[in-house]
Amino acid sequence: MKTxxxxxxxxxxxxxxxxxxxxxxxxxxxxVLSGRYQPEPLRQFPMK
Incomplete structure (x- = not known):
């Protein structure tokens, strides 16, 4: 975080x-180590 x-x-x-x-x-x-991690859905966006 240098900028x-x-x-x-x-x-x-x-x-x-x-x-x-x-x-x-x-x-x-x-x-993650305890197995409690529930990932959020991927955010998708169109590439222009």
């Missing part, structure tokens, strides 16, 4: 992303 061009979402700014990323990734890891 300002890292919009994770419209509601999460760069500072929040950097602060919470490790906690989020570790939480995802725990969900």
């Amino acid at each position: 300002e061009h890292t919009p994770w979402s419209a509601t999460v700014n760069r500072d929040q992303l950097q602060r919470d990323l490790l906690e989020y990734v570790l939480g995802c890891r725990e969900e």
